[in-house]
């Protein structure tokens with residue numbers, strides 16, 4: 001229980017540092033996680049509570065850093081002690097860091113609460129035995145307020161739905177909390193609560209949940225939406241208070257609820273006209289939305305410039321195993337429609353997806369690589385990310401592979417490797433783990449190359465050619481800007497890969513992998 005003689009309490013929510021340098025590290029420096037900001041914004045409304053968010057991946061505004069990485073929590077506690085610490089467990093790869101933070105704070109008598117996508121199945125007990133006092137299961141905005149009231153002695157913890165804790169050494173799970181449906185009741189996410197961060201790309205949302213039911217994804221359930229007005233309000237609030245210009249709509253599938261989406265696009269277009277400022281937005285969308293010309297044109301008018309598309313694979317059999325009901329040829333044709341409408345397309349792929357039981361599919365690695373390269377080139381993707389399949393906690397993919405005893409034990413290949421860059425299970429034979437990992441390097445290596453530095457320079461010299469487009473500056477600018485931006489990103493991608501590889505070599509992952517394989521073999 002908290003000291004009730006104290007007039008105000010402090011909740012500090014920490015977004016743990018990424019374990020390793022990877023393709024997301026640069027993005028993370030210019031953005032932050034939306035979930036913890038939503039939770040903190042709800043607590044801000046509580047009487048007697050101060051609240052802050054510390055994003056260890058974005059400490060760019062006088063953020064105190066610890067020499068070993070992440071924030072200097074010793075210093076933070078001296079400066080302004082937190083009574084309760086919340087920990088964001090939305091990315092499994094950051095879980096080892098999360099547990100270290102939990103230990104640090106609990107050793108100093110601070111109550112620790114964790115929430116986020118990692119906490120399902122046996123990971124709930126894992127957290128409660130790793131210095132976490134309470135786990136919030138599912139959405140946190142309402143649960144956290146009730147839980148803090150418990151800590152103030154105003155409520156019994158058994159009455160709070162959707163939490164887990166230890167009682168006499170046993171895990172207690174309270175009844176599940178109903179998913180939030182009325183988002184208008186919640187305060188707008190307040191990014192001022194994120195101390196020390198410089199945010200350039202603001203995450204915003206309208207729809208939670210996804211009805212696509214992909215085997216590898218943790219986002220499930222009937223989509224629940226806020227009104228277009230609320231999303232516009234989140235955006236305009238950030239434009240006016242933070243001078244924000246770049247936004248990422250984190251909804252898993254933009255364009256669900258067609259009419260509401262169109263209405264949102266029109267409202268956003270009119271808002272920009274009114275304030276005389278052009279905004280830039282990125283969304284995640286399915287390739288099949290390209291069939292909807294009206295939607296694409298409204299999106300462009302609203303300032304949506306980049307679409308991230310989960311192609312997952314250009315191989316028919318793999319798409320079937322993932323339950324993606326589409327043919328590669330169709331994906332190609334539809335991607336062209338996005339380009340025609342003026343979007344930049346970011347393609348997201350998974351390499352080496354394991355086939356469902358009973359399905360025999362043997363394609364040599366070399367041929368698989370060819371398929372990927374050919375698809376990427378034909379689709380003229382602006383940027384790509386090729387990841388290895390991640391058997392994420394709580395997914396059907398994990399359950400299936402575990403049943404087949406193919407997942408490397410977490411004791412050997414720990415959670416910190418769950419970022420899509422490391423092999424985490426025995427691939428389908430005859431492909432070996434090394435081949436699978438090598439293939440990703442080969443595909444990415446062809447896309448992100450050193451030579452693009454020369455293309456950047458050449459493109460700068462071609463700028464005067466814009467003169468031929470004076471009659472249509474926008475089209476000319478796009479023609480010049482798109483290759484220039486892509487060359488820059490491709491060269492940047494090469495630098496990232498180079499750094500990643502050099503760190504990888506020092507890390508000794510190979511030994512861990514061999515140990516994991518031996519353990520799997522023994523267990524069979």
Ligand code: B12
Pocket residue numbers: 013018019022024027028032033034035036038039085086087088089090091092093094113114115116117118136138139140141144203205209216217218219250251252387390392393418419420
């Ligand atoms: C934006 C995003 C990113 C961004 C930023 C991530 C971040 N949050 O920092 C970027 C592009 C960097 C990214 C990268 C990756 N991502 Co991502 N990403 C997302 C996405 C689309 C949106 C996250 C979001 O804002 N959600 C909306 C908020 C409101 O929901 P929320 O985060 O769940 O928060 C709520 C609750 O969880 C809870 N809660 C959360 N934190 C806390 C803390 C406390 C104290 C409490 C009480 C409650 C609480 O309350 C919140 C409000 O209700 C999600 C999918 C999704 N729809 O969630 C995937 C998702 C988070 N990503 C995922 C993955 C796997 C990845 C990648 C590995 C790439 C990949 N293979 O797909 C990389 C990993 C990078 C790394 N270093 O490890 C998985 C994570 C699952 C897991 N167990 O790890 C998700 C869930 C998608 C999926 N495929 O299932 N991602």
